[in-house]
Amino acid sequence: MSQDGAGIDLDTSLGYLLKEASSALRVAMEEVLRPLGMNVTHYSCLELLAQRPGLSNSDLARGAFVTRQTMNVLLQALERDGYVTRPAAAPVGKVLPTRLTPRGRRSLEKATVAVRSVEVRMLADMTDAERSAASRILRSMIRSLRADDA
Amino acid sequence: MSQDGAGIDLDTSLGYLLKEASSALRVAMEEVLRPLGMNVTHYSCLELLAQRPGLSNSDLARGAFVTRQTMNVLLQALERDGYVTRPAAAPVGKVLPTRLTPRGRRSLEKATVAVRSVEVRMLADMTDAERSAASRILRSMIRSLRADDA
DNA sequence: TGACTCATGTCAGCATTCTGACATAGCTTG
DNA sequence: CAAGCTATGTCAGAATGCTGACATGAGTCA
Numbered sequence A, B: 001m002s003q004d005g006a007g008i009d010l011d012t013s014l015g016y017l018l019k020e021a022s023s024a025l026r027v028a029m030e031e032v033l034r035p036l037g038m039n040v041t042h043y044s045c046l047e048l049l050a051q052r053p054g055l056s057n058s059d060l061a062r063g064a065f066v067t068r069q070t071m072n073v074l075l076q077a078l079e080r081d082g083y084v085t086r087p088a089a090a091p092v093g094k095v096l097p098t099r100l101t102p103r104g105r106r107s108l109e110k111a112t113v114a115v116r117s118v119e120v121r122m123l124a125d126m127t128d129a130e131r132s133a134a135s136r137i138l139r140s141m142i143r144s145l146r147a148d149d150a
Numbered sequence C: 001t002g003a004c005t006c007a008t009g010t011c012a013g014c015a016t017t018c019t020g021a022c023a024t025a026g027c028t029t030g
Numbered sequence D: 001c002a003a004g005c006t007a008t009g010t011c012a013g014a015a016t017g018c019t020g021a022c023a024t025g026a027g028t029c030a
Helices: A014-036 A040-051 A057-064 A068-080 A102-122 A128-146 B014-036 B040-051 B057-064 B068-080 B102-122 B128-146
Strands: none
Touching (some): A014 B014, A040 A057, A040 A068, A128 B128, B014 B040, B014 B102, B040 B068
């Protein structure tokens, strides 16, 4: 039943393990972000803006791994609630550079502490060598998956 | 701006890399499953049933990393369309053991080929040692994230 | 046995994200 | 310069998954 060519063994498949790890990370992050009224995409957006102020809607969407339509909906809510600002008209082209407001920055600070604790917990039992290996391996997977999308 | 304690450096964060890899995998899988009229959860459900016939709704939900409510909706659709069967009444307790129909098995066969090709591509540039390391590291992350959910 | 706890299946409503579509701006190329 | 291609922002509708809630069956324990 395990490896006879008629299926993908879920107990040993790296794809399945990757999904499992990602699911565990998402659950853990949402658990600590929920009390702050945030979800993972929401947090990702603020963190991206803190590190790279002036990113466009499409940039943020790529950075948070959602579509630009999804990010647009989120940005409109964040703007309405005063966490970010965008110019009324595009300085150049159609791109609207987005920036955190002081309120957005304060909100992010609490979230960053919470998220950092999750990441620390995730890496608790790993050596430095293993962390380096993890980084290299994950980058390799990403590169290979994105190569020739045919 | 990078590691001054005021944020999580997205360029080096293993959590971010994990999410990026998982996103790339999901996109690649949905790309090959879409022509077959399936999504990832749909495929996961069929693959689980092929390897462990008689799983309950809740078992399948845990294996596919969704809630049992979500899996219940999917199972009702799969049952209606003749891909799986469940007894009308529970043989014991409330648990309804689910099984693939021949039609479900045929549908899964094509999907497995497609998914396998994605996994092969993902692992293309990795040595056997790296694959072993990846498995060990991902399991460690999962274990740590699930430990003391406080 | 009876109370308690936990797991299960299921319904309903909501949140989130996606696909499809459109107009428009910038770049490239003949 | 004009045409073509790509990227962007945005709206609308559909798909997908989640939380909350309820009834019920099984196991535990005093």
